[in-house]
Amino acid sequence: MFHKRVTNPALSELREDLTATLEADPQNRCTVQFSTAQAYDDALLAELDALCAHYTDRIEVRFYSHEPGDGFDATQLLALPNARWLTLDCLRRLQGLQQGLNGLHQLRDFALQVEHGDFPALAAHPSLANLTRLRLSQDRGPQIDLAPLAGLTSLRRLALSVQAHNLEALAGHTGIDTLYLHRQSAKTSLAVVSQLPSLDFLSISFGSRETMPELTHGAVRNLEIIRVRGLNSLELANFPGLQALWVEDQAQLTRLDLTETPKLHSLQLSNCKSLGELSGLRDSRLRDLRLLNLPAVDLPELLTHELPSSLETLQAWSGKRGLDQQLQAIRQSRGLPVPDRPFWPA
Numbered sequence: 001m002f003h004k005r006v007t008n009p010a011l012s013e014l015r016e017d018l019t020a021t022l023e024a025d026p027q028n029r030c031t032v033q034f035s036t037a038q039a040y041d042d043a044l045l046a047e048l049d050a051l052c053a054h055y056t057d058r059i060e061v062r063f064y065s066h067e068p069g070d071g072f073d074a075t076q077l078l079a080l081p082n083a084r085w086l087t088l089d090c091l092r093r094l095q096g097l098q099q100g101l102n103g104l105h106q107l108r109d110f111a112l113q114v115e116h117g118d119f120p121a122l123a124a125h126p127s128l129a130n131l132t133r134l135r136l137s138q139d140r141g142p143q144i145d146l147a148p149l150a151g152l153t154s155l156r157r158l159a160l161s162v163q164a165h166n167l168e169a170l171a172g173h174t175g176i177d178t179l180y181l182h183r184q185s186a187k188t189s190l191a192v193v194s195q196l197p198s199l200d201f202l203s204i205s206f207g208s209r210e211t212m213p214e215l216t217h218g219a220v221r222n223l224e225i226i227r228v229r230g231l232n233s234l235e236l237a238n239f240p241g242l243q244a245l246w247v248e249d250q251a252q253l254t255r256l257d258l259t260e261t262p263k264l265h266s267l268q269l270s271n272c273k274s275l276g277e278l279s280g281l282r283d284s285r286l287r288d289l290r291l292l293n294l295p296a297v298d299l300p301e302l303l304t305h306e307l308p309s310s311l312e313t314l315q316a317w318s319g320k321r322g323l324d325q326q327l328q329a330i331r332q333s334r335g336l337p338v339p340d341r342p343f344w345p346a
Contacts, residue, residue, distance in 0.1 A: 001027035008039035014047050022055050030055075033062035033087075037073065045079035053082035057108055064090040074100030082106055089113035089137070101127040108154075113137035113161070117144075120165075124148035137161035137182070146170065160184075171195035183207050190215050204228060210252075217241075221263075222344070225250065236261050246343055247272060254296075258284045265310075268343050269294055284308045288339055290315040299323070303330040313339040 004021045006013060009032060018030050032048060034040050040048075052059050061083050066072040071093035077086070077100035084106050088094065091114045098119060101107075104127045112122075112135065120142040128134070132154050136144060143165035149155065150169045159180035160167075170176065171192050178201040181190065185207065191214040193202060201222040204215070208229035216238035223242055225234060227249035234253060236242060237260035244266040247253070253272050258264060259280035268290040269275065276296035286308050291299060292315070299316055300323075307314070314336040316327040331338075 001025065001029070003029045003031065005031045005033065007033050008035060009044075011044050011047060014044065014051065018051060018059075022058055029058050029060070031060040031062055033064060035065040037066060037069070037076075040076070042079065045076065049080045049082050052080065052084065052106075056106075057084040059083075060085040060087060060109075062087040062089070064088075066094075067092060071095065077101060078103050080104065085109040087111040092116065097122070098125065101125050103127070105130075107131060109133040111135035111159075115139045117141040120145050128152065130154050133157040135159040135161075135180075138163075149173075163188075168192050172197075174198055177201065179203070180205070181207075193217055193220075224248075224344075236264075244343070246270075250275070255279065258286075266343065268292070272296075278302070278306070282306045282308055285310045287312045288343075289313070290339065290343065292317045293319055299327055300330060303327060303334070307334065307336075311336060313337055315339055 002021065002025065006018065014032070018032070021028050021030055048061065052061065061080060063072050072088065072091055073096055074088070074094050075096040081103040083104055086104065086107060086109070089111055093116050094114055107127055108131060110128060110131055117138045118141045122144055123146055129152065131152055134155060138144065143163050145165050147166035147169035149158070150173060153175060155173070155175050157178040158176055159182065161182035163185060167188060172195055174197055176196050177198045179193070179196065179199060180203040183206045186209040190212060193199065194216045199217055199220050202217065202220050203224045205226040206228065210230045211233050213235065219241050220239050221241055221243040223239060224246040230252060231250055232252040232254070234247070234256060236257060240260065241263060242261045243263050245264060246268045248270040250272045252274060254274050255277035256275065257279040262285065264284060265286060266288040267286055270292040273295050275294055287310055289311055291297065299318060303316060314331050315338050316331060318324055318327065
């Protein structure tokens with residue numbers, strides 16, 4: 001599978017290069033992206049819409065930047081009624097979003113990332129009714145009311161980097177299997193997580209809170225915790241079905257207890273400077289272990305005496321040349337290769 005990215009294409013490039021890429025392999029995808037309003041006109045958007053009608057969700061249409069100036073004029077979207085995959089991101093501001101979405105009833109994947117927005121009722125827009133994927137990110141402006149998302153029965157993947165308003169309305173949603181919660185206020189309860197019965201992948205990143213006792217789910221298999229400021233404990237017993245865990249940039253976290261996660265097979269710990277205790281590691285069923293920049297852990301001791309017998313791949317790195325050479329020698333003596341694939345599949 002090949003994903004081609006084309007920036008500010010000419011009309012001929014749309015007609016020839018994109019078609020050639022998409023016809024070469026039914027798995028191929030294309031992103032057609034525009035950084036400025038001068039890069040497109042009615043004829044080009046009409047051609048792009050025709051391609052979207054033919055290739056459906058294999059084409060991502062992306063508008064970004066549009067600086068300097070007043071930002072992106074979203075009424076241009078009226079020329080793309082057949083777009084199924086639309087991304088509006090890296091934008092300082094945009095105008096006419098509600099109007100621009102009016103004709104986009106084919107949308108299945110929509111992403112919005114804007115510095116300043118004023119569309120609190122966006123989630124209730126009729127053109128979002130059949131989404132399977134939604135990403136919302138807004139730095140400033142009125143909160144987006146998330147309550148209407150409860151009615152998006154086809155929604156499977158949701159990423160939120162906005163100050164949540166009515167996040168709890170998602171409780172009981174039977175379709176969401178992937179959830180990213182980014183920069184959530186410490187005042188925002190995460191209890192809704194336990195009330196999403198189909199949830200399989202959960203990511204909590206940035207924001208700030210010392211503990212997350214309400215964060216629990218019996219069926220989540222994949223969990224990542226990244227740069228949650230102040231977090232000093234993570235109760236893995238709240239995720240008995242956990243199979244893969246990534247923890248990164250957690251300066252206050254001192255210990256992890258793996259004894260309550262019998263199904264865990266993949267673990268990555270990165271840049272956790274106070275983490276010094278990994279209870280239950282030797283008796284775990286880990287197959288893939290990645291330990292990166294953990295200064296409070298005696299890595300030579302751990303690699304020599306604490307690795308589980310089930311381990312198949314190992315990555316250990318400290319950033320110190322001499323120590324890393326020692327770690328590599330221990331790894332090789334154990335006959336453990338370095339992982340040859342990303343931790344999370346693409």
